[in-house]
Amino acid sequence: MVEKIRELCSQHKFRYGYRKITALLRMEHKINHKRVQRIMQREGLQCRVKVKKRKPTGQPTYIAEHLLKRQFEADAPMQKLVTDITYLPFGGKTLYLSSILDLFNGEIVAYSISDKQDTGFVLDTLDQLPTLSGAMLHSDQGSVYTSQAYQEAVKGKGITMSMSRKGTPADNAPIESFHSTLKSETFYLEGLTCTTTAIVEQTVRDYITYYNSIRIQTKLNNQSPVHFRQLAA
Incomplete structure (x- = not known):
């Protein structure tokens, strides 16, 4: 299983984290995501593209509402x-x-x-x-x-x-x-x-x-x- 995980990580150029690697493995095997996560951490196979997001320090000052609501189209520039x-x-x-x-x-x-x-x-x-x-x-x-x-x-x-x-x-x-x-x-x-x-x-x-x-x-x-x-x- 370690070699299969290593092969998938290499195939996808280390773009995938343990969740996506687990999803690929489950197409052929029954495996728990926690086991995949442990193996990837132990073998140094973590995703190299999506580095963990910055951690905020302290409490945020202002959180706006989710107004965009995934409406990713606009009728005019700079709108x-x-x-x-x-x-x-x-x-x-x-x-x-x-x-x-x-x-x-x-x-x-x-x-x-x-x-x-x-x-x-x-x-x-x-x-x-x-x-x-x-x-x-x-x-x-x-x-x-x-x-x-x-x-x-x-x-x-x-x-x-x-x-x-x-x-x-x-x-x-x-x-x-x-x-x-x-x-x-x-x-x-x-x-x-x-x-x-x-x-x-x-x-x-x-x-x-x-x-x-x-x-x-x-x-x-x-x-x-x-x-x-x-x-x-």
């Missing part, structure tokens, strides 16, 4: 936005990417890269947005988003905050999907899983430019996000 942070553990030190995605066309309208996952980091991303009276910004319940400083900055831009339910990443699926695609189509595809910090930063910047302006999407009638927005103007 519904989603944001999140992802880890970039590929260089000499771990970096973090904070992105804001427009649900109208999937365009990344703001982003920041930093080696610190603090409130100032996400404020740098938010500051790239203009005043957007009536717009909605959706995030998870991370402490950087529930902080007073972030909430005041969001309000100052005329934006209404929405937040995922606790422990429900599917409530913020579009930005989770983008971050996963970015890593899959750059670091893993090109074998850049152990490189320099400078290359990590440049790879992310180049990819976001490519993603916004060149990479076509089926749901956008095979247009890039920028071209789709321009045609809709």
Whole structure:
């Protein structure tokens, strides 16, 4: 069973945690998820892509209602936005990417890269947005988003905050999907899983430019996000 688990982890390039590995094993075997978890921990086979989310310190200042309710479509640009942070553990030190995605066309309208996952980091991303009276910004319940400083900055831009339910990443699926695609189509595809910090930063910047302006999407009638927005103007 250990070898089968090792084979599945390797086959899926360590993208899966014990729950998904258990689901695959149960197609052919009867096995308890706790046993799979113990084996993966003992053998060092834990998921290497989805690093555990940041832990909030203290009590959150403000938790917004789940207003977005997985309605991931928008009628106009900058109407519904989603944001999140992802880890970039590929260089000499771990970096973090904070992105804001427009649900109208999937365009990344703001982003920041930093080696610190603090409130100032996400404020740098938010500051790239203009005043957007009536717009909605959706995030998870991370402490950087529930902080007073972030909430005041969001309000100052005329934006209404929405937040995922606790422990429900599917409530913020579009930005989770983008971050996963970015890593899959750059670091893993090109074998850049152990490189320099400078290359990590440049790879992310180049990819976001490519993603916004060149990479076509089926749901956008095979247009890039920028071209789709321009045609809709």
